[in-house]
Amino acid sequence: MDWRERPRCDETPEWAALTRLAAAQPDFDVRAAFARDPERFARLSQGAPELFADWSRSRIDAAAEAQLLALARACGLEAHRDALFAGEPVNTTEGRAALHPLLRAPAVGSAIAGWPTPALAPLHRAVLETLERMLAYAEAVRADPDMTDVVNIGIGGSDLGPRMAVQALAAWGAAGPRVHFVSNLDGHELAQTLAGLAPERTLFLVVSKTFTTLETLTNAHSARDWFLAQGGRDVARHFVGITTAVEAARAFGIETTFGFWDWVGGRYSVWSAVGLALAIAIGAEGFRAFLAGAHAMDAHFCTAPLEANLPARLGLLDLWNRDVLGFGSRCVAPYHAGLARLPAYLQQLEMESNGKRVDLRGRALTLPTSPVVWGEPGTNGQHAFFQLLHQGTDVIPVEFLAVARARHGLVGHHAGLVANALAQARALMVGQDDPGGHRHFPGNRPSSFLLLEDLTPRSLGALLALYEHRVFVSGSLWGIDSFDQWGVELGKALARDLTPRLLSGDVTGLDAATAGLIGRLAPFFEKK
Numbered sequence: 001m002d003w004r005e006r007p008r009c010d011e012t013p014e015w016a017a018l019t020r021l022a023a024a025q026p027d028f029d030v031r032a033a034f035a036r037d038p039e040r041f042a043r044l045s046q047g048a049p050e051l052f053a054d055w056s057r058s059r060i061d062a063a064a065e066a067q068l069l070a071l072a073r074a075c076g077l078e079a080h081r082d083a084l085f086a087g088e089p090v091n092t093t094e095g096r097a098a099l100h101p102l103l104r105a106p107a108v109g110s111a112i113a114g115w116p117t118p119a120l121a122p123l124h125r126a127v128l129e130t131l132e133r134m135l136a137y138a139e140a141v142r143a144d145p146d147m148t149d150v151v152n153i154g155i156g157g158s159d160l161g162p163r164m165a166v167q168a169l170a171a172w173g174a175a176g177p178r179v180h181f182v183s184n185l186d187g188h189e190l191a192q193t194l195a196g197l198a199p200e201r202t203l204f205l206v207v208s209k210t211f212t213t214l215e216t217l218t219n220a221h222s223a224r225d226w227f228l229a230q231g232g233r234d235v236a237r238h239f240v241g242i243t244t245a246v247e248a249a250r251a252f253g254i255e256t257t258f259g260f261w262d263w264v265g266g267r268y269s270v271w272s273a274v275g276l277a278l279a280i281a282i283g284a285e286g287f288r289a290f291l292a293g294a295h296a297m298d299a300h301f302c303t304a305p306l307e308a309n310l311p312a313r314l315g316l317l318d319l320w321n322r323d324v325l326g327f328g329s330r331c332v333a334p335y336h337a338g339l340a341r342l343p344a345y346l347q348q349l350e351m352e353s354n355g356k357r358v359d360l361r362g363r364a365l366t367l368p369t370s371p372v373v374w375g376e377p378g379t380n381g382q383h384a385f386f387q388l389l390h391q392g393t394d395v396i397p398v399e400f401l402a403v404a405r406a407r408h409g410l411v412g413h414h415a416g417l418v419a420n421a422l423a424q425a426r427a428l429m430v431g432q433d434d435p436g437g438h439r440h441f442p443g444n445r446p447s448s449f450l451l452l453e454d455l456t457p458r459s460l461g462a463l464l465a466l467y468e469h470r471v472f473v474s475g476s477l478w479g480i481d482s483f484d485q486w487g488v489e490l491g492k493a494l495a496r497d498l499t500p501r502l503l504s505g506d507v508t509g510l511d512a513a514t515a516g517l518i519g520r521l522a523p524f525f526e527k528k
């Protein structure tokens, strides 16, 4: 099937069959399903590179999954996946490829036979050249005793990936400089970060795909002003640019730049030079392992039959939860303090990719798309919102994530931590009877469980690639463009209009609510 001619999932007979299947068991109970089928855990779980996933506590059974797989085939998922890897312009609204897997394709020994294709060879060479230059630079920074602090200035995809990964892989960063992240337009964040730094010992990474993003440019200018005001002398040595707009970075005064390409979406860019902060934190070898883990997952996604293909199976589960069962949100609960920023990273990955209301042809969708993704690390979340997950009126699938091995030497923590993840998933499912009501847990609350043996650069790479492909799978069946983000533009344009109005107090033509608030705020912003 030509990937451009694929039907939307709700246009297929397989979709109608799927909804009939769901309608036939309106009161599906996971506990009863386990009792009926002793093989349920084995059927609804599988291994993949670097991790194991179990979704047997979801409100799905093997028959529904088989129908979802038939739906995926009817929707040309495999053709679409192959088009993604071939560099076809799958980002149709911007006329671009989405070739982030190429960023982790090794120089030799690709695990995907015949890929990268000869047509991709020039791009692959450019990727490898930049990678080598960036890793050599990262090692030089790590070896420079005078460079004690690195500040990554970027936002969205130019912040969330490296920020999350640096924190997750802190155990690998001991020998490198301290790495800080500044993203917010709120000057408090930059001011607090700069307060503890010395200009001559600080390296600023200005990371922006477009080099036009208001937050990043404002922070970069303020950082440069601070650097010069503090007696810093060599801007060229202390400011590095990571961007597809190398000329704009030069105009800012940056000499050292690392480029990437318009076919790398911001939220898919941690594998490119956008990951420089991570490479500085964990070193070249660690960064190569991070890429290798992602490549192993790419190979799995490309080659495993759909029945044993984890990104496909989880992406289809997501579709089932959202569109058949109507769950509007998913909680992500990583039981590892290092993964505290994973929910925020996944929010951008999933909600910016699949929070869409029209299909590739611009027609309004009839099915709901991305759920709201949110979460906190365990066990913290247990003492905040798990009350609602267990006893609230909404049913919210929870995705638990646990790591078998701990990298600290403290006794009495890790077994308890992992046991808590297991206990929460079990409590959600089994529930508890209480005729009095307040201690009643309905149970049958769905969850999935991702298990890593260890949190390493390689396993983190595989985990993130799993999520990327899983988001692609549900987006593909919805028939949307998972690689654009037009929904962020209107607010940016309106902010440009409102900024001078805060200073002038001019509310001409504004809606009454905005005008009323500006009336209250303007006195605080009057030009001094």
Ligand SMILES: O=P(O)(O)OC[C@H]1O[C@](O)(CO)[C@@H](O)[C@@H]1O
Residues within 6 Å of the ligand: 155, 156, 157, 158, 207, 208, 209, 210, 211, 212, 213, 216, 266, 267, 352, 485, 488
């Ligand atoms: O890297 P840039 O161009 O500064 O963009 C930052 C982020 O802004 C967005 O465009 C959304 O506003 C994201 O998609 C992107 O990751």
